[in-house]
Amino acid sequence: MKFINFTIVKFSFLLVLGILAAHFFPIDNFLLDYLLILLLGVFCLWLWARKQLIQNVYFGIAAYFCFFAIGYFTYQIRLPQIQPKHYSKQVAEDTPELFQLKITRSLKPDSFNLKYFAEVNAVNGASTDGKILLNISKDALGKQLSADEILLVYAPISEIAKPLNPHQFDYSAYMKSLGIYDQLQISEKNILKTARGSKTFMGMAQNLRADIIEKLQKTKLKTDERAIIQALVLGEKKDIDKNLYNEYAAAGAVHILAVSGLHVGILYIILAFVLKPLTRWKNGVFFHVILIVILLWGFALLSGLSPSVTRAVTMFSFFAVAKLFNRESNSINTLFLSFFTLLIINPFWLFQVGFQLSYLAVFFIVWLQPLFYKIGYSKYWIVRKIWAIVSVTICAQIGVLPLSLYYFHQFPGLFLLTNIVVLPFLTILMCGGILIVFLASLNSLPNWLAESYNFLIESLNAFIHWVAVQDEFLFRDIHFSTLKVLGVYLFIVALILFLKKMNYRRLVGSLLAISVLISIYIYDEFRTATNQLIIFQKSRQTLVGYQNSSQFIVLKSDSTINSSEAHPIKSFKVAMNTKFYSEERLPRLFRYNNKNILILDSLGIFPKHKNINTLLLTNSTKVNLDRLIDSLRPKQIIADGSNYYSYVNRWEKTCKLKKLPFHHTAKQGAFPIE
DSSP states (O other), X not given: OGGGGSHHHHHHHHHHHHHHHHHHSOOOHHHHHHHHXXXXXXXXXXXXXXXXXXXXXXXXXXXXXXHHHHHHHHHHTTSTTTOTTBGGGTOOTTSEEEEEEEEEEEOOOOSSEEEEEEEEEEETTEEOBOEEEEEEETTTOSSOXXXXXXXXXXXXXXXXXXXXXXXXXXXXXXXXXXXXXXXXXXXXXXXXXXXXXXXXXXXXXXXXXXXXXXXHTTSSOOHHHHHHHHHHHHOOOTTSOHHHHHHXXXXXXXXXXXXXXHHHHHHHHHHHHHTGGGGGSTTHHHHHHXXXXXHHHHHHHHTTOOHHHHHHHHHHHHHHHHHHTTOOOOHHHHHHHHHHHHHHHOGGGGGOHHHHHHHHHHHHHHHHHHHHHHXXXXXXXXXXXXXXXXXXXXXXXXXXXXXXXHHHOOEETTHHHHHHHHHHHHHHHXXXXXXXXXXXXXXXXXXXXXXXXXXHHHHHHHHHHHHHTOGGGEEOOOOOOXXXXXXXXHHHHHHHHHHHSOOHHHHHHHHHHHHHHHHHHHHHHHHHOEEEEEEOOOTTOOEEEEEEETEEEEEESOTTSOOTTSTTHHHHHHHTTOOEXXXXXXXXXXXXXXXXXXXXXXXXXXXXOSOOSEXXXXXXXXXXXXXXXXXXXXXXXXXXXXXXXXXXXXXXXXXXXHTOOEEEHHHHXXXXXX
16 A cells, blocks of 8 residues: 555554544543653654664654554543543532533524533633533524623533433534533523623634625525525535435435535635636735635635535645645645644544545545546546546545445435536536625625526426435445444455555455455344343333344334334334334233333233233323332333323332332433343
């Protein structure tokens, strides 16, 4: 692998290993001090070794350890327990405190709350650091808050809830990848004061984007079309209709709705063309490059500095600066230099899906596209252009496919057709979108231009809808584990290396990769073929799942509702690689692993059975629990999400007095019965 010879590639791998080590094996502050001293010693050894005329193995070991340690420490020092002024050291969970907050970003609201990211500037008057998720009831304020606003609130802090069902999306883990560990849920009575705070670049960019969106709303642009232009040019996706977004995902075109390297590349070409007259002046090349870099970063700031756009702008900045100094810039080198730089700035980006997919797509395009382009080269210009789009799309899809299957469990079979049509379309949309945003911000957007853009977006959406409804080409609910991701990437790399240069050693490597992948698939089949009984958490409904090898049976109280495609059954089926699925009516009494399980519904009727191991209370059953426990003598009691909280609290107190184990799925999550 030629690119492995680049020093920055090796250092990047060591940095990633250090970040992963810190993520999975963090240490306390006391040990961190000793490791920091050790790092300084190794760094001094490296400085001494690099001055020697003939280098030895100790120099390489010291250098590699230094970059591993840099990755470890850059991640570790950002953890709340290490930061001396983090707000978590000043508060107790579920205890009201006085918080001074500064809004940093507005998020897509849910049905009941406006959502924001906020910095915690002070707790009870003491200066603090750290970010938090702020949920404000929609009826608490007359208007939405803007970036850089200051709030003084009195409320209890709480941890972001972990998933209550197995294999469910972990929102708390996602928030931690953004450096956010807790949340505040407030209403009007909790807000003591609001004020304007000191301005920041990010805040000004957020407010400018909000002003532009407000002006776009006053134009002739239709709702869906306006949402698309906001996503394309401003990086604002929260106004996109959910069904429209799902259609783009099903068509394999969702990447155009997230500002990324593709959009930045188009913008770079536009700016280079528009500013080309500057190069005719003395020192014009310098101003040409600097202005492009400044405008690209302004665009990144305006679009919210997402990992994908930050990666792209960083990479193009390195390209532009290398061009300014007449230095040859190897694409792999530049890619990994931006990768290394961004992870030094924010190591949490390594765990974000967008960051991972973005770098994998670009890496495989840079590595494979020249090979693919040669294979389909034609003397006809139009064929070359079409093949360029096709080859880039295939290379990017090869790079992101395993990870996409792992995260999203679906594969759009018509992705190639979609991209052949959409990518040329996107250049026109970007140029027109930038012009429309500019004119709308000046309140000078002519109606004919807005209506023309409406027609273009409607045409694009109609094509996306046509592709999305071709259900036979959309492969859903694909089980893909972490081991499969690693195994498939190993196979892809080994196969590509063999195809690039066919020799005996690479053939053996490819065969070994195939053997490893087959072993992983066999292991995965055994791992998921388990027997288990789970009482799921589902609001206002009782769901009990029984898995026997690859067969999964759902026992439920309401037979009129199809649960197979609903939460939480769908994610469980995919994760456990279920091949046979069925639904049955929930019985009142059944036996599992030689244990009797009794279900009490709203009627509270139960058989006179003396050997009950587990008692499941559902639908706020009308029963005297104290008397029932004395009669049946169960070993444990479970209340699911179909019960009123007032009933559950009363049952919990009764079980506590009886010293009987009690589990409430709405608080403690799904309950597996051994």
